[in-house]
Amino acid sequence: MLTQKIIRQEIEELKGIMGSDSLVIPSLWECAKPGALILLWLFIWPLVSFGLFGETTADTLISVGFSSFLGLIILFWIVSARGLILSIPKSFLKRSEVMLFLQNKIKKYTMCYMLTISVLALLCAFVTGAALGYLMPMMFVSIGFVFAFNADVSRYQLSAFTEIVKAVKAQ
Numbered sequence: 357m358l359t360q361k362i363i364r365q366e367i368e369e370l371k372g373i374m375g376s377d378s379l380v381i382p383s384l385w386e387c388a389k390p391g392a393l394i395l396l397w398l399f400i401w402p403l404v405s406f407g408l409f410g411e412t413t414a415d416t417l418i419s420v421g422f423s424s425f426l427g428l429i430i431l432f433w434i435v436s437a438r439g440l441i442l443s444i445p446k447s448f449l450k451r452s453e454v455m456l457f458l459q460n461k462i463k464k465y466t467m468c469y470m471l472t473i474s475v476l477a478l479l480c481a482f483v484t485g486a487a488l489g490y491l492m493p494m495m496f497v498s499i500g501f502v503f504a505f506n507a508d509v510s511r512y513q514l515s516a517f518t519e520i521v522k523a524v525k526a527q
Contacts, residue, residue: 391434395427418487
Protein backbone atom coordinates (compact mmCIF):
# COMPACT_ATOMS: atom_id res chain seq x y z
CA MET A 357 0.00 0.00 0.00
CA LEU A 358 1.34 3.39 -0.98
CA THR A 359 1.27 6.16 1.57
CA GLN A 360 1.96 9.86 1.19
CA LYS A 361 5.02 9.34 3.42
CA ILE A 362 6.53 6.86 0.95
CA ILE A 363 5.73 9.16 -1.96
CA ARG A 364 7.36 12.18 -0.23
CA GLN A 365 10.46 10.14 0.68
CA GLU A 366 10.86 8.93 -2.89
CA ILE A 367 10.36 12.45 -4.25
CA GLU A 368 13.17 13.71 -2.03
CA GLU A 369 15.37 10.78 -3.05
CA LEU A 370 14.63 11.45 -6.72
CA LYS A 371 15.54 15.12 -6.28
CA GLY A 372 18.93 14.07 -4.94
CA ILE A 373 19.51 11.50 -7.67
CA MET A 374 18.46 13.82 -10.47
CA GLY A 375 20.66 16.60 -9.10
CA SER A 376 23.78 14.41 -9.08
CA ASP A 377 23.24 12.08 -12.03
CA SER A 378 22.72 13.03 -15.61
CA LEU A 379 19.43 12.25 -17.28
CA VAL A 380 19.23 9.12 -19.35
CA ILE A 381 17.87 9.70 -22.84
CA PRO A 382 15.91 6.60 -23.83
CA SER A 383 15.80 5.37 -27.40
CA LEU A 384 12.75 6.14 -29.48
CA TRP A 385 11.95 2.42 -29.82
CA GLU A 386 12.16 1.94 -26.05
CA CYS A 387 9.58 4.70 -25.63
CA ALA A 388 7.37 3.62 -28.53
CA LYS A 389 7.31 -0.18 -28.13
CA PRO A 390 4.23 -0.45 -25.86
CA GLY A 391 2.36 2.14 -27.91
CA ALA A 392 3.25 0.33 -31.13
CA LEU A 393 1.87 -2.90 -29.67
CA ILE A 394 -1.40 -1.19 -28.76
CA LEU A 395 -1.55 0.36 -32.25
CA LEU A 396 -1.04 -3.08 -33.77
CA TRP A 397 -3.72 -4.52 -31.48
CA LEU A 398 -6.18 -1.79 -32.50
CA PHE A 399 -5.36 -2.47 -36.16
CA ILE A 400 -5.67 -6.24 -36.04
CA TRP A 401 -8.83 -6.79 -33.95
CA PRO A 402 -11.31 -4.92 -36.14
CA LEU A 403 -9.67 -6.46 -39.21
CA VAL A 404 -10.05 -9.97 -37.81
CA SER A 405 -13.50 -9.41 -36.29
CA PHE A 406 -15.13 -7.78 -39.29
CA GLY A 407 -13.36 -10.17 -41.67
CA LEU A 408 -14.42 -13.17 -39.59
CA PHE A 409 -18.10 -12.30 -39.85
CA GLY A 410 -17.90 -11.46 -43.56
CA GLU A 411 -18.73 -7.78 -43.32
CA THR A 412 -18.36 -5.44 -46.26
CA THR A 413 -14.94 -4.15 -47.22
CA ALA A 414 -16.05 -0.57 -46.57
CA ASP A 415 -17.14 -1.34 -42.99
CA THR A 416 -13.93 -3.25 -42.36
CA LEU A 417 -11.75 -0.44 -43.73
CA ILE A 418 -13.61 2.24 -41.77
CA SER A 419 -13.31 0.23 -38.56
CA VAL A 420 -9.64 -0.53 -39.10
CA GLY A 421 -8.84 3.04 -40.19
CA PHE A 422 -10.52 4.76 -37.28
CA SER A 423 -9.23 2.23 -34.78
CA SER A 424 -5.69 2.70 -36.16
CA PHE A 425 -6.06 6.48 -35.93
CA LEU A 426 -7.00 6.14 -32.27
CA GLY A 427 -4.04 3.78 -31.83
CA LEU A 428 -1.75 6.42 -33.37
CA ILE A 429 -2.97 9.01 -30.86
CA ILE A 430 -2.36 6.53 -28.03
CA LEU A 431 1.11 5.81 -29.45
CA PHE A 432 2.09 9.49 -29.30
CA TRP A 433 0.75 9.81 -25.76
CA ILE A 434 2.69 6.73 -24.64
CA VAL A 435 5.93 7.88 -26.30
CA SER A 436 5.68 11.19 -24.46
CA ALA A 437 4.89 9.61 -21.08
CA ARG A 438 7.54 6.87 -21.36
CA GLY A 439 10.15 9.38 -22.50
CA LEU A 440 9.63 11.23 -19.24
CA ILE A 441 9.57 8.11 -17.05
CA LEU A 442 12.50 6.36 -18.75
CA SER A 443 14.70 9.42 -18.32
CA ILE A 444 14.77 8.64 -14.59
CA PRO A 445 17.86 6.55 -13.75
CA LYS A 446 17.16 2.80 -13.91
CA SER A 447 18.60 2.24 -10.44
CA PHE A 448 15.82 4.38 -8.99
CA LEU A 449 13.11 2.87 -11.21
CA LYS A 450 13.95 -0.67 -10.11
CA ARG A 451 13.73 -0.02 -6.37
CA SER A 452 11.07 2.69 -6.20
CA GLU A 453 7.84 1.46 -4.63
CA VAL A 454 5.93 4.26 -6.35
CA MET A 455 7.27 3.42 -9.80
CA LEU A 456 6.68 -0.32 -9.33
CA PHE A 457 3.15 0.40 -8.16
CA LEU A 458 2.53 2.68 -11.15
CA GLN A 459 3.97 0.13 -13.60
CA ASN A 460 1.68 -2.59 -12.22
CA LYS A 461 -1.33 -0.29 -12.41
CA ILE A 462 -0.53 0.66 -16.02
CA LYS A 463 -0.12 -3.01 -16.99
CA LYS A 464 -3.49 -3.88 -15.47
CA TYR A 465 -5.27 -1.01 -17.22
CA THR A 466 -3.58 -1.85 -20.53
CA MET A 467 -4.49 -5.54 -20.39
CA CYS A 468 -8.07 -4.72 -19.42
CA TYR A 469 -8.31 -2.14 -22.24
CA MET A 470 -6.94 -4.55 -24.83
CA LEU A 471 -9.28 -7.31 -23.70
CA THR A 472 -12.25 -4.92 -23.74
CA ILE A 473 -11.40 -3.74 -27.26
CA SER A 474 -11.11 -7.36 -28.43
CA VAL A 475 -14.49 -8.33 -27.02
CA LEU A 476 -16.03 -5.10 -28.30
CA ALA A 477 -14.73 -5.70 -31.84
CA LEU A 478 -16.03 -9.26 -31.90
CA LEU A 479 -19.36 -8.31 -30.38
CA CYS A 480 -19.95 -5.33 -32.65
CA ALA A 481 -18.97 -7.23 -35.78
CA PHE A 482 -21.28 -10.09 -34.81
CA VAL A 483 -24.26 -8.04 -33.61
CA THR A 484 -24.29 -4.86 -35.69
CA GLY A 485 -21.96 -5.61 -38.58
CA ALA A 486 -21.59 -1.88 -39.16
CA ALA A 487 -18.52 0.24 -38.65
CA LEU A 488 -20.45 2.87 -36.69
CA GLY A 489 -21.62 0.16 -34.32
CA TYR A 490 -17.97 -0.40 -33.43
CA LEU A 491 -16.54 3.13 -33.62
CA MET A 492 -18.85 4.86 -31.18
CA PRO A 493 -18.55 2.23 -28.41
CA MET A 494 -14.78 2.11 -28.98
CA MET A 495 -14.52 5.87 -28.51
CA PHE A 496 -16.60 5.75 -25.33
CA VAL A 497 -14.61 2.81 -23.96
CA SER A 498 -11.30 4.54 -24.74
CA ILE A 499 -12.38 7.84 -23.20
CA GLY A 500 -13.79 5.96 -20.20
CA PHE A 501 -10.46 4.19 -19.64
CA VAL A 502 -8.56 7.48 -19.87
CA PHE A 503 -10.85 9.12 -17.30
CA ALA A 504 -10.77 6.09 -15.00
CA PHE A 505 -6.97 5.84 -15.19
CA ASN A 506 -6.48 9.56 -14.57
CA ALA A 507 -8.90 9.53 -11.65
CA ASP A 508 -7.24 6.46 -10.18
CA VAL A 509 -3.66 7.69 -10.51
CA SER A 510 -4.38 11.30 -9.53
CA ARG A 511 -5.37 10.09 -6.06
CA TYR A 512 -1.69 9.53 -5.33
CA GLN A 513 -0.60 13.08 -6.27
CA LEU A 514 2.38 11.93 -8.32
CA SER A 515 2.77 15.17 -10.26
CA ALA A 516 5.86 16.01 -8.19
CA PHE A 517 7.74 13.17 -9.92
CA THR A 518 7.12 14.62 -13.35
CA GLU A 519 7.91 18.15 -12.19
CA ILE A 520 11.32 17.04 -10.89
CA VAL A 521 12.18 15.34 -14.17
CA LYS A 522 10.93 18.30 -16.22
CA ALA A 523 12.97 20.74 -14.12
CA VAL A 524 16.16 18.71 -14.55
CA LYS A 525 15.51 18.36 -18.29
CA ALA A 526 15.09 22.13 -18.61
CA GLN A 527 18.55 22.80 -17.10
